[in-house]
Structure formats: C-alpha cells, structure tokens
Amino acid sequence: MLKIYGDVNSGNCYKIKLLAEQLQLDYQWLDVDILAGESHTAEFLSKNPNGKIPLVEFADGRVLAESNAILCYLAEGSDLLPNDIWQRAQILQWLFFEQYSHEPNIATSRYIMRYLGNPASHQQKLAERREPGYNALKVMEKQLSQHEYLAGAEYSIADIALYAYTHVAEEGGFSLARFPAIQQWLARLAAQPNHVTIG
Amino acid sequence: MLKIYGDVNSGNCYKIKLLAEQLQLDYQWLDVDILAGESHTAEFLSKNPNGKIPLVEFADGRVLAESNAILCYLAEGSDLLPNDIWQRAQILQWLFFEQYSHEPNIATSRYIMRYLGNPASHQQKLAERREPGYNALKVMEKQLSQHEYLAGAEYSIADIALYAYTHVAEEGGFSLARFPAIQQWLARLAAQPNHVTIG
Secondary structure (H helix, E strand, C coil): CEEEEECCCCHHHHHHHHHHHHCCCCEEEEECCCCCCCCCCHHHHHHCCCCCCCEEECCCCCEEECHHHHHHHHHCCCCCCCCCHHHHHHHHHHHHHHHHHHHHHHHHHHHHHHHCCCCHHHHHHHHHHHHHHHHHHHHHHHHHCCCCECCECCCCHHHHHHHHHHCCHHHHCCCCCCCHHHHHHHHHHHCCCCCCCCC | CEEEEECCCCHHHHHHHHHHHHCCCCEEEEECCCCCCCCCCHHHHHHCCCCCCCEEECCCCCEEECHHHHHHHHHCCCCCCCCCHHHHHHHHHHHHHHHHHHHHHHHHHHHHHHHCCCCHHHHHHHHHHHHHHHHHHHHHHHHHCCCCECCECCCCHHHHHHHHHHCCHHHHCCCCCCCHHHHHHHHHHHCCCCCCCCC
C-alpha cells in the first residue's frame, strides 16, 4: 500500500492527501513531526536525503519526494493530469509558480504567524513576504477571472497545488477580500467530490 | 520561430538557451533587462502577468513561463525527457528541488554578490542562505556519487536545470571543493554535444 509521510497541517503534505482522497487511492498516512526532528533521523534521510516532507513510499520500496512531483506521478492517467502536452505545460507552469512565487511567501508567512507564534524576531521576514505574496495572489486572480480553473476549463492538479496554501492564506495575514475570483474558485474546489479539509 | 525572452547572465534563462542549443532548435533570443524594469512593462506583463523571465513565445502567439516548465515542454519527444512515467517523476522531483531548495539559496547568493555588489545591507540574507545552499549541494553530491546523472544513468533536463546555477555557485560564495562528484558531473555536462556557456 502507498505510504504518505507528512504533517496534516502542512499545505505541501495536504496536497497529497487531497489528491489521494479525490482519486480514492488506498494509502497509509504516517505522521512526521518536523519540529521534533523526525524528518532528519538517519532512517528518514535514507529515504529523502533532502530531509523534507511530504514523501511517498510505494509497496516495492521506491520513494518520491517534492509535493508537486508526487502530484504529477499519482495523477498520471486520471482526469486531473490530461495527456495533451500543451495542457500539461500549463499545469507545470502553475506548479512551478506555486513552489517559487507563492509558497515561499504565503506558506512561510503562515508558518511564522501560526507555528512560530509571530515573534518579534521574524517581523522583517514577514514584512518582506507581504508584497511578493500579494503579487502571487494577483497573478492567480487575473487567471481565475478569465478561467474556471488555473490551467483553463478543467479542474487539475494545478488547482490542488495552489488551493493548499491559498485557502489558509489568511492564517499568514493575507486578506482575500480583494480577490473575488479566488474566493469563488476556493468555493468551487471545496465543492469537488471527495474533498477533505486540511488538518 | 520560437522566441526566448531572457537575460544571458540569468541561470534560469540560460537553462532554456542550453536546451535549445542541444536540441538544435531554431530560436530568436530577446534580451530583457530586469533591472531596467523591462519585465514589468504593460507589454511584457500581458505575456507573463508574473513579470518574470525566461518566457517563451511560439509563432502562433502561445506563451509559456517558468524555466522548468519550459524545459519539460521543449524537451518533449527528445532523449532528454524519457516517456517512462517513473523516470519522469524522478526528473520532476529534481526540477522542483532546484526551484525550491537550490535556486533560492545558490542563485540568490550569486545575485547579491555579483549583481548587487555584495552590499553590507545584504550580509544577513547572504549568511542565511549559506547552510541551506550547502545542504542542497550535499543532496546533489550524494546522488551524483552513486549515479552518472541526477535522474540516473541518462542525461536529462534535470541535469540542465541543476547545471545552470551549480556551475556558477562559486560566484555566490559556495566552494565546490568538498564536492568531487559534482565537479565530475559538471565536467561531464560541459562535454555534451552542442554545449554552450552562460553569458
């Protein structure tokens, strides 16, 4: 059976849980407590030398890291990752946007505010992430004001990847009030069959 | 003809140039000066609302952003992106590793030291990137001490993506002296047919 190593409150891990539920995959969830160092034990590092979660392990022992690479692999053959190479290119564009322009600003702000307790020592880091985080939301708003889903007319793993941290962006101090298309898209995502919440 | 919008000194842009040369694609290179604001003109933003390079534009007007999504699309059908889905998963894992764990530390350090002139105001940012940057190099070293290329036995776009900023890591203050497998891999990459240098 597929094993998913993760933290239920991490958006990157939640992506995999959401996809696995929507595809109705059989899986076992194994909690990894990063703050307790569980992603840096010798055993975990033998599976992922980068010491990060999520990580998936297949019955034959193969392992795969990087949340968005896992989404691509698990969604292969499903409607959430169409075969058309141009559609795939659009989806990948959004997946890389998520990891480079969205997650480092929006997820990191949430981490500082919610998990580190918003300490004075991190206020400059938080402030620096505000503008690029809102820029990422503006890019999404523009696309979602013209299309139902990020990669166009169809729901895909691009939506799952961006939903993960966007729907909890307010926990990182980002207001979604100015982004009506994002709000409608969030509601559309939450209404998908087999949707599960984070946490 | 394929248009590539980029900056010849940017590793993210160089990836696309290197791939285009190795695949012997016909293309037109269009210089975009980020520091002069050329990636934030109304015209450029109409092509890429995220205001980033590289960007490719096809003869029919379609555009694609995100360097690693562009690599995947352009390499489709070539030996640099095999069809096997597990091999693709490994390649994608390295591409996401590059954008999340490698580029923000190693490329950003190079940017601070080489392009911003290593100002006093940025020394803390530089210091914070040292350990995670070296960790990324350690992850590569481990893989390359066991395999010829990042995704295994065959040269792929994962190597092109990681080569871009690794071969100029010393410009960001990272010494490769402790990484013999990376050094051998860099030499192997530079010896590929139709290799071109950055800049």
